[in-house]
Amino acid sequence: MLHSKLFLKTKKEAPSDEVAKNAILLDRANFIYKEMAGVYSYLPMGLKVLNKIENLIRKQMDTIGNEITMSSLAPKELWEKTGRLEEVDVLFKASAANENSKNKSSNEYVLNSTHEELITPIALEFGKSYKDFPFAYYQIQTKFRNEPRAKSGLLRGREFRMKDLYSFHLTQEDFEDYYEKAKVAYMNFFKEVGLGESTFITSASGGDFTDKLSHEFQVVCDAGEDIIYLNKNSGTAYNKEVLEIELKNNNLKVEDLEELKACEVGNIFTLEDRFTKSFNFQYTNVDNQKNVVPHMGCYGIGSSRIMGVLVEKFGDEKGLVWPKAVAPFDIEIVSLHKEKNDKVYEVSKNVYQMLNRPPLTPPYQGGEEYSKKYEVLWDDRELSAGVKLNDADLYGIPMQIIIGTKNLEENLVEIKLRHTGEVVKVKVEDLEKELMSLWQKVF
Ligand code: ATP
Ligand code: MG
Numbered sequence: 001m002l003h004s005k006l007f008l009k010t011k012k013e014a015p016s017d018e019v020a021k022n023a024i025l026l027d028r029a030n031f032i033y034k035e036m037a038g039v040y041s042y043l044p045m046g047l048k049v050l051n052k053i054e055n056l057i058r059k060q061m062d063t064i065g066n067e068i069t070m071s072s073l074a075p076k077e078l079w080e081k082t083g084r085l086e087e088v089d090v091l092f093k094a095s096a097a098n099e100n101s102k103n104k105s106s107n108e109y110v111l112n113s114t115h116e117e118l119i120t121p122i123a124l125e126f127g128k129s130y131k132d133f134p135f136a137y138y139q140i141q142t143k144f145r146n147e148p149r150a151k152s153g154l155l156r157g158r159e160f161r162m163k164d165l166y167s168f169h170l171t172q173e174d175f176e177d178y179y180e181k182a183k184v185a186y187m188n189f190f191k192e193v194g195l196g197e198s199t200f201i202t203s204a205s206g207g208d209f210t211d212k213l214s215h216e217f218q219v220v221c222d223a224g225e226d227i228i229y230l231n232k233n234s235g236t237a238y239n240k241e242v243l244e245i246e247l248k249n250n251n252l253k254v255e256d257l258e259e260l261k262a263c264e265v266g267n268i269f270t271l272e273d274r275f276t277k278s279f280n281f282q283y284t285n286v287d288n289q290k291n292v293v294p295h296m297g298c299y300g301i302g303s304s305r306i307m308g309v310l311v312e313k314f315g316d317e318k319g320l321v322w323p324k325a326v327a328p329f330d331i332e333i334v335s336l337h338k339e340k341n342d343k344v345y346e347v348s349k350n351v352y353q354m355l356n357r358p359p360l361t362p363p364y365q366g367g368e369e370y371s372k373k374y375e376v377l378w379d380d381r382e383l384s385a386g387v388k389l390n391d392a393d394l395y396g397i398p399m400q401i402i403i404g405t406k407n408l409e410e411n412l413v414e415i416k417l418r419h420t421g422e423v424v425k426v427k428v429e430d431l432e433k434e435l436m437s438l439w440q441k442v443f
Contacts, residue, residue: 004381022309054140067139127281162302269298329397336403398419
């Protein structure tokens with residue numbers, strides 16, 4: 001990708017209406033655009049990061065469920081049926097905006113904050129017999145919540161992205177079995193996205209309709225709103241709300257635990273028969289009796305919140321720092337050319353073309369162990385070296401290739417690792433080999 005085709009203008013100063021580090025850096029780097037408090041649009045590089053996070057989630061969820069997409073707009077009646085229209089204190093409603101529209105339809109709709117009301121009627125259409133169970137559906141979709149404190153950028157949106165999965169089971173044992181599999185898939189995802197070492201499975205309250213615990217996935221992070229108590233020996237943690245009872249149950253003392261600030265990035269629950277009952281969801285069992293209500297579970301991950309958490313954890317005074325698994329590009333070529341077609345520009349162009357060529361396919365001719373397909377951004381703009389170097393640090397792409405006149409006199413270019421700041425000078429002809437070995441060092 002050529003930078004000149006991205007149509008961006010980075011900002012030197014923090015926007016005056018943002019206080020959260022993630023919002024400030026993402027806005028300055030033009031990854032997001034603020035529409036209003038808690039509502040953001042995603043610009044080219046921001047969308048790339050979000051898509052990569054969501055694809056990593058998808059990869060894990062495909063091992064335990066089938067992907068669907070449910071509607072954002074729901075008939076109000078579905079929410080009346082479960083009694084939650086009046087109960088959920090962050091629920092938004094949508095209705096005709098003007099008289100002409102009202103003349104067409106005066107119906108009122110809910111903008112879904114979560115999708116139990118939609119998934120259960122879908123599931124009851126297909127779960128007719130015990131033979132149809134178990135099954136699980138998931139989606140990655142936009143959610144709407146009327147959050148009172150929308151000052152934390154992507155950490156707390158009024159419109160935000162979430163993966164939500166719902167599973168249906170014949171027995172409690174089968175549900176519990178699946179629940180453990182979901183925990184494994186979740187931790188695999190957190191490892192892949194670069195948060196493996198700082199994410200802890202945390203016992204929390206199960207909500208209003210069950211005595212059972214739920215499990216939150218909490219990332220240790222100063223910007224988080226939660227307090228967790230970590231048992232370092234077992235690697236498990238407790239949310240403050242269940243601490244007292246869990247200390248008793250597990251024969252622990254609070255001194256054994258470390259108190260940490262954390263941000264909830266995922267939450268898995270048993271729903272028991274709370275929703276299946278509301279929709280009169282019954283299946284026929286082996287004896288052809290139609291009176292059995294399935295067990296249901298729900299499993300959420302906040303994909304846009306994770307994007308914010310990555311900035312909070314890894315961003316520094318120079319800007320964003322992305323783990324390589326979700327960076328918008330792998331490499332940025334920072335070409336410090338004075339004008340188009342000078343030597344620096346030509347070398348940069350060659351490097352760009354070399355890194356963009358299609359990956360080699362077997363049979364190999366030799367030397368291809370260095371071959372990897374990178375996603376490359378070339379800063380081809382005619383701007384000062386200072387602006388380009390600062391922008392590159394602000395974007396947080398893992399590897400920079402800095403190409404300038406002085407080094408080129410000796411046929412050298414610089415490779416800079418954004419997360420450590422390490423700079424290595426390499427010969428142009430060794431570039432590909434050096435990139436490959438440095439790529440292993442990127443987190
Ligand atoms: P919180 O306690 O932070 O308000 P929650 O417990 O209400 O979150 P859930 O209903 O469990 O959230 O939603 C599942 C996941 O969706 C959360 O673990 C979180 O990662 C994400 N999420 C929830 N609310 C928001 C929001 N307003 N903005 C961004 N992500 C959110
Ligand atoms: Mg939660």
